[in-house]
Amino acid sequence: MFSGLREKVGQVLVPGDEFSLEVQETLSLTEPLKPEKVLLGPGLKRRGDRKLLVVKSGVLRHKQPHVFWVENHQRRYVPAKGETIIGIITVKSGDVFKLDFGGSEQASLSYLAFEGATKRNRPNVQVGDLVFAQFIVANQHMEPELVCVDSAGRANGLGVFGAGGLLFSVSLGLVRRLLRPRSDVLSDLQKLFPCELVVGMNGRLW
């Protein structure tokens, strides 16, 4: 059904390329006809019922069974729900912190979204601190919101981290390469010397 897409895996696509997912021309009589689902990652958008549109220029990648996305070079981060990022606290106003994560606007982080925080027991966060947080609201219509706690209320490594150290800005592609399951860069870094590393999906490394 999406054989047209499969052929292009590994090739360069440009914004404006369209793919139409056609119905199978030959139906097999033995197997039941199952509509195959397609999961589109970043770089591909749905247009109409059975058409795909490429919106980023890059190489088409594929993962079994039916995930496609476009891999491109990018330095500007666009927030997406569920991603963990490194943010810098800029404003501490009332019940809410404002964080700069390198996006078009600042994200808000409630002071209750930390592990073990209550109205009386406020988290110890100052302006200028580095925070490792996760997006819960991240779309083009609303202000992005972050939390430092998972759905069960546990921190799991999120929250304020480290005094000292160095913060770098890198491209999003490097972040992807570091966080891949079998990453060469990471295995080389491991052997160097004892250190700690925090990688934010917004292109920041600490």
Add this chain to the structure above:
Amino acid sequence: MSDSKLSKNLLRMKFMQRGLDAETRKQLEEDERRIISDEHWYLDLPELRARENLILEEQSLVSCEDLKYGRFSFKGFNPEVEKLMVTMNPKEEEEERQEEEVSRMQTDVTDEEMALRYESLVGSMRKKFTRKKNQASEEGDTERVSLKRDQASEEGDTERVSRKRDQASEEGDTKRVFLKPQD
């Protein structure tokens, strides 16, 4: 008072309906229900069915590329983060299978071991139930025991339990032995 002077609402009240038959009561209920359902509004549209969308969109790259957790610690710099790395990252399937095998071998007892243990267990249990005077003859007498066992297998249990003195004479013939399970 005749019925025509009483209002409808009054007639619908509970105390007025106690005298009515079941049929007339049902009639009244149905009329009420019809009035209420007539007042409901309906849309005059054909039945619409939302089609299952075959194309799903996903914004985040984390699930596309199976990216790992963002905090790392190398060579034990931060032990808490090392623990987090183990718990947060999805385990690979091969490692899981190996771990399972190793743990199984350590905890379970193999069949051979079990058979060996059981043989030695039989010998030690048998010794436990023999009297002192029979201990000397016991060691060389395994064959006689096995012959007698067939005869006395059914009696053996009851004898052991009752321990009657008059059966002391039979001890020489049917020893109270630890009986192996017969197939």
